[in-house]
Amino acid sequence: MLTQEEQTVAFKCMSDCGPAVITQLLWLIPAVPMLASGVIALLKQPKRKTASTLAIGSLAFSLLLALIAFAHVLSGWASGKAVRETANFTWIQVGSSHVDLGWVLDPLSAIMLVMVTFVGLLIFIYSTGYMAHDENYTRFFCFLSLFAGAMLGVVIANSILLLFMCWELVGLTSYLLIGFWYFKPSAAAAAKKAFLTTRVGDVFFLLGIVWLFGQTGTLLFYNGGSGSMELSALTGLLQQHAAFGLTAATAIGLLIFAGAAGKSGQFPLHVWLPDAMEGPTPVSALIHAATMVAAGVYLIARVYPLMQAGALAGGTTTSLTVVTWVGAFTAVFAALIAVAQNDIKRILAYSTVSQLGYMMAGLGMGGVAVGMFHLITHAFFKALLFMGAGSVIHGCHEEQDIRHMGGLKKYMPLTFATYGIGMLALCGVPIFFSGFWSKDGILEAGKHWSVSSAPYYMLVFGAVLTAFYMTRQVSYVFFGAYRGHAHPHESPKSMTTPLAILAFFAIALGAIGTPAWPWFSAFLGNRASALDLHAFAEPAWLMLLLTSCAIVAVGIGISWWLYGSKSPAATEPDVLERAVPPIWAALRDRLYMDELYGVTVIAFYSWWARVADWLDRRVFGGIVSLVAWLFALWAKLNRFLDTNVVDGTFDKSCEEISTGGGLLSSLQSGRAQTYLRILALAVVALAAILIWSSRA
Amino acid sequence: MTPLTGYLLIAALLFAIGLAGALTRRNAILVLIGIELMLNAANLNLIAFWRYSPHPEALTGMMFAIFSIAVAAAEAAVGLGLVIQIHRHAHTTDLDQMNRMKG
Numbered sequence: 008m009l010t011q012e013e014q015t016v017a018f019k020c021m022s023d024c025g026p027a028v029i030t031q032l033l034w035l036i037p038a039v040p041m042l043a044s045g046v047i048a049l050l051k052q053p054k055r056k057t058a059s060t061l062a063i064g065s066l067a068f069s070l071l072l073a074l075i076a077f078a079h080v081l082s083g084w085a086s087g088k089a090v091r092e093t094a095n096f097t098w099i100q101v102g103s104s105h106v107d108l109g110w111v112l113d114p115l116s117a118i119m120l121v122m123v124t125f126v127g128l129l130i131f132i133y134s135t136g137y138m139a140h141d142e143n144y145t146r147f148f149c150f151l152s153l154f155a156g157a158m159l160g161v162v163i164a165n166s167i168l169l170l171f172m173c174w175e176l177v178g179l180t181s182y183l184l185i186g187f188w189y190f191k192p193s194a195a196a197a198a199k200k201a202f203l204t205t206r207v208g209d210v211f212f213l214l215g216i217v218w219l220f221g222q223t224g225t226l227l228f229y230n231g232g233s234g235s236m237e238l239s240a241l242t243g244l245l246q247q248h249a250a251f252g253l254t255a256a257t258a259i260g261l262l263i264f265a266g267a268a269g270k271s272g273q274f275p276l277h278v279w280l281p282d283a284m285e286g287p288t289p290v291s292a293l294i295h296a297a298t299m300v301a302a303g304v305y306l307i308a309r310v311y312p313l314m315q316a317g318a319l320a321g322g323t324t325t326s327l328t329v330v331t332w333v334g335a336f337t338a339v340f341a342a343l344i345a346v347a348q349n350d351i352k353r354i355l356a357y358s359t360v361s362q363l364g365y366m367m368a369g370l371g372m373g374g375v376a377v378g379m380f381h382l383i384t385h386a387f388f389k390a391l392l393f394m395g396a397g398s399v400i401h402g403c404h405e406e407q408d409i410r411h412m413g414g415l416k417k418y419m420p421l422t423f424a425t426y427g428i429g430m431l432a433l434c435g436v437p438i439f440f441s442g443f444w445s446k447d448g449i450l451e452a453g454k455h456w457s458v459s460s461a462p463y464y465m466l467v468f469g470a471v472l473t474a475f476y477m478t479r480q481v482s483y484v485f486f487g488a489y490r491g492h493a494h495p496h497e498s499p500k501s502m503t504t505p506l507a508i509l510a511f512f513a514i515a516l517g518a519i520g521t522p523a524w525p526w527f528s529a530f531l532g533n534r535a536s537a538l539d540l541h542a543f544a545e546p547a548w549l550m551l552l553l554t555s556c557a558i559v560a561v562g563i564g565i566s567w568w569l570y571g572s573k574s575p576a577a578t579e580p581d582v583l584e585r586a587v588p589p590i591w592a593a594l595r596d597r598l599y600m601d602e603l604y605g606v607t608v609i610a611f612y613s614w615w616a617r618v619a620d621w622l623d624r625r626v627f628g629g630i631v632s633l634v635a636w637l638f639a640l641w642a643k644l645n646r647f648l649d650t651n652v653v654d655g656t657f658d659k660s661c662e663e664i665s666t667g668g669g670l671l672s673s674l675q676s677g678r679a680q681t682y683l684r685i686l687a688l689a690v691v692a693l694a695a696i697l698i699w700s701s702r703a
Numbered sequence: 704m705t706p707l708t709g710y711l712l713i714a715a716l717l718f719a720i721g722l723a724g725a726l727t728r729r730n731a732i733l734v735l736i737g738i739e740l741m742l743n744a745a746n747l748n749l750i751a752f753w754r755y756s757p758h759p760e761a762l763t764g765m766m767f768a769i770f771s772i773a774v775a776a777a778e779a780a781v782g783l784g785l786v787i788q789i790h791r792h793a794h795t796t797d798l799d800q801m802n803r804m805k806g
Contacts, residue, residue, distance in 0.1 A: 678798065678799065679798065680725075680726055680734070680798055680799075683725065683726055684726050687722055687726060
């Protein structure tokens, strides 16, 4: 969390020390994977090896650059300077107004860059195994590289316009990858749904961008004091009042949050995320668990100064309160639905929605570091879980229903071990797993939140549910007897190696965010961090530890008691279904959200489409035909006038002229004597006149 | 009636006879002869006006008449030449049939 003094420190540093070389070259991090994607797009379909090598090589290069950037920020931080280096340039100049783009290197973007490139690289490697039998292998890596480039563009953007462009590219690649198996109607529909639902949020986001630009006159976040996230612009925004007693800062913050909610699957725009599981599993892991859906959380972290603007010490703002409530509600809502799902990936999808709710609530209540820490740890263990699920699906020959699995720990020991680690991290098992530390940070922030304690209890309940549904899933999949019809087998090395690496991080990452050594929040907030083991002995923290232990014990215990090693037949109803059928049915049908949208939004749109169709056919079509008919009538009148009046007159006059010509030409008989005769008569007449006149 | 009036009347009569011949005759040669008559009527006028003018010693009328007779002779020669050519070409001297100049 940046206070205003820290921001001023940041400006000073920026004016003192110009951007380093790595900041100048930061654009290479997204540009290289995008370039690779362009090259892969030109490759022929059989060039599989070239495609995957290009994609993996480009992302490895990005990872290297990201690590250099991270090291640069880290060294700056270690020497006590706040590193926030920007490289801005004018893209379009129209008169005196200009459109600026730029990128920023600060702790937030550095951490995000390392996470995205690292997890992305592991998933790319995993994909070479998972997609080995797909004939559109090159297309897959083309899209995947484009996604990586766009996502890294979102991360480094210092201009809200650049961020929005990459944001939309990310949405596009998400659409392309969900619909990767476009010949499946469900995949095509899911892709369309994801695209349209996120677009709803993006419209609000765009409105927010336009408003922000209109108010502050700059698109840049940080620009040596004149950026939109800096003190002078924020002060201006706080003085502007929008409708309903909101300040412009709050209204813009809420609009941007709507965009973030669309991308990050927050209620009520979460409906696309579970359906997005129609895409290949590496896509689910990379895009719909680790990175893209986290982009919304990252966006809120990026515009945090705006969200926080106007908060008094220890207080909160309207926009952060909204973020918290939406996040907490989503966390519980999605966790409830996850309890009653039977598709291995769908459970994880609802779990992702729920965890994104935690992140949002963490941002709302605890600040950037709390939310971002959960984002980073979640990215690792959720990618691990998805890739583990992919390994299970791969090993069971494309079976996704957990009721047709069981006993897989015997057949897939490595997958089981790593999946178990991921599951324990997601449940938040104390001390040893990263998920515990990050979730603990959120719960602690919730406990101290000044507005209400309800989000805290909601999040605790959500944590119990998380432990419950994950235990249910694991006991269905790995314990008991095998109930499927295939011959399960362990996955190839290219798939299990990334699992092992991610499992290591799912445990180890917790070490950077413990209360005793809060390195992560210190790094993001630019404070010194010191190891202080006494923090573990504080009663407040011990209370929290006990609460967490209780949460996990209750969740896992009940679930194990209900499901552990029972291996029910695939056709048998679930234990809970027998106990409370109506609630189970509601949860299984996802609390009827899709149906709700079906009878409200979609029904309204189809009604409106019918009205528009009727208007088009009857009213506008009628007007058009009337005009056409009037013109035809006019044309007919014209033709009548032409043939009967104009032509008649013309013909008649032609005839007259011709007759006159005939008469005149008969004078020219060609007989000289006739001419002479006339001449003589004329002379006689002339002479007569002359004589007559001289007489008179 | 002065002697001049007599001359003028004869000249007018001659002119009228010539004109009538030129207008009524079909034969090109006879038309030519009519034109010669009109020319000579004019010559007669010239001589008469000179003889009874205030300065008869100036010989102007005589000169006009001689020129006119010379021109008339040349004209008659050209005219007869044309008529002979037309006759050779069209085997007729009938003017009514020579209407190919008609527009």
